Amino acid sequence: MSHPNRHRFPKIEIRWPGLVIWLTAWVLLWLCDGVLNLGNLALLLVLASAMAGTWLSATASVVLSALSVLGFNWWFVPPRFTFHVHLHQDLLLLVTMLGVSVMVSYLMARLRSAAEQESQHAQAAQQLRALSEQFREGLDLSAQGRLLQSVLQTRVHDTVSVLLLREPDAPSTRPAASHLTGHPDAQDTQGLWACVKQFAAIGPGTGRYENQATLFLPLRGPSCAWGAVALHGVSWLALTALTRHTVQQMCDVLGLELERAHTLQQAQHAKEEAQSQSLRNTLLTSISHDYRTPLANLMGAASVIHDQGARLSPEQITNLAHTVMLEAQHLNRMTTNTLQLARLDAAALQVHKDWESLQEVVGAVLSKTRMRYPLRQIDVVLPAGLPLIFCDAMLLVQLLDNLVENAIKYSPDDSFIQLHAQGQGDTIELRVIDHGPGIPDVWKSKVFQAFERMHPEAAQADASDETQLRRGVGVGLAVCQAIAKVHGAKIWIEDTRPHGATVCVAWPVDVQPDMNSPSSEV
Structure with missing residues (x-):
């Protein structure tokens, strides 16, 4: 953040063009003396007064205009080298020139001052926009406090402390609910909390607690203060009106950002709670409906x-x-x-992995499947030399068991199921193939969502014999996707020609372990 005073030039740089204009005008007056009449010479001074007012202050412009009229009277108005004026028209000329020069100088100086103020306001607005964008860059509370502290110290040229609240109306007895940037003493710390409670500036020049040596400003949100800043050794009245306005707005920008972030967090919590409640309701409905039969x-x-x-x-x-x-x-x-x-779906799930042989995992799945469906034909293709996979064996068994179970349920009894595996670079691709009715394209991603099923009529207690085996809660493929996700694998569905569905799982292959070293777990 730049300080607006840095854009102001030193006084000598501001005033020298005006002084040059006046010197040039007087040189032209001496050169044109005797060539032009008094009226035209006077116009040169009026022009110089208007041009010099662009650089000079109002006071300097008025003083120089008045002195130029006196000098013009002394050197050019007869009788020369006196302040006496014999002709009435010359007196009128001098009075008119004085009035016009003073008025033009004053108006030009005021216009320049207004332009400078407008420029400063524009710079302050740009600084506030930049500051707001920086606050929205996902900074944590401590980083936001340090940023505001740095900006304010540059603005007021003094030490600044910042108190930020993590939640509205946080009590001072809970340090974890706030963050303090800087090193205020005990009295200034009390002043920061008092400023938050009063929701207004306190300290010298504010009309509140004038005996304080420190100026306190609140970080105002729409409904409450989200903190306060302490400007050590600064008086409110000692600051310019623009600086007071800008400093308070900088504080309010952070206050608004803190309230916005808190509102978004509350909205996210409400959304998560609603989703959790919806999931619980759906689960209860599915369980009560599907467990009945x-x-x-x-x-x-x-x-x-x-x-x-x-x-x-x-x-x-x-x-x-x-x-x-x-x-x-x-x-x-x-x-x-x-x-x-x-x-x-738990956030802190720890999966216990070890090096496993795919042949042993598939063998465990086939053993369970043949106990349930002794008459179904399952074609297994496992090439020799497949690498070991680093996984939770129980989860991988459940994944393949769910896929084989779905393939059996959704295919005719006289059809066969295929379970193929092959190496594909740094992955092993597992494919469970059935020859049933298949899955439409619009459902290829939806079936991996919990409680989504293509055949909701199968959930009815009086389902027909054809759909009786398809009963379920609708979480089998959702579990498969969750298992694949925690292992860094990908799962998707393709069509089987001429009809049927193929569920593909691309399982990552890690660097193979040294067979002489013990297996590692995570």
Whole structure:
């Protein structure tokens, strides 16, 4: 921030053009004496008075104009070398010249002063805009305090202390709720807090606490003060009107910025709370809706076994027990996915990684899948020599298990599922391919959002046999995306030709470990 006084020239630089104009006018008067009449000579002085007033102050212009009229009377008006005037027209000429010269000099000086003030106001406005932009650059509270302190010290040429509040109406008994820049003594610190509470300037020249040696200015927001500044050893009346106005506006710029940032933070918190509430409501709605069918089937099968066990054949009991097992597995899957999604969305999640073999992970997934779907055909292609991957094995198993489960649910029973892996530079690309109805382009990104499903009719308790296996909360692919995200992997969906869907996962491959050294964990 530049100080406006730096744009002012020293007095000698301001005044010398005016003095040169007056000297030039007098040289021309002597040269034109006897060539031009008194009226034309007088016009030279009037012209010089108007031109010199552009550089000279109002007082200097008026004084020089008056002296020039007296000199003109002494040297050029008959009788010369006296102040006597014989002719009435010469007296009128002198009076008119004096009046015009003084008036023109005064008006020109006032115009120059007004132009200088306007220039200073424009410079101050530009400084305030620049200061506001600097405050909005995401600076923390301490950096904002140091910036305002530096700008004000340049402006008033004295020591400045700045008190900033982190929240409105923060009490002085809570140091963590405020930030102090500078080293004010105990009395000045009390003055800063008093200025915040009174929401007005206090100190010498303000009409409040005139006995104070320090001037205190509030950082005013629309509704309250967000801090205060202490101008040590500065009187309010000792500052020029422009400086007083600019200094207070600089303080208010920071006050407005602090309130704006606080309002945005409150709005963000409100938005996050609304999203969290919406997520909870959606989760409760989905759970209450989608858990109803498996619970009803569990209760029905258990009730039949309990009430009619003696009359049932071993085959009927086995079928009912199988129903109980399938529905329990379905409930367990929905619960695990929902809880895992909540865990992966946590801000401070620590994923425990280790070097794992993809063949072992896929083997664990296939073992679980064949227990649930012993009749489904799964084609697995794992090239030899695939590198180890650095991951949380349990999360990777859950990711592949969810993808295979979805592929089975959304494809005909007589079709086969493909699980292929291949190296692609610094990644391993996993592809789970099905030959079902496929996924439209508009849904290829939406299906990775929690509680989004292409077939909402499958959530009904009385869903048809065709869609009965598609029941779920709609978080399976959302969990897969969350797992991929915490591992730095990418997941997307492509079409399978001629029909079906392919879910692709590009898993990063890190520098392979030394097989002789113990595995590392993070």
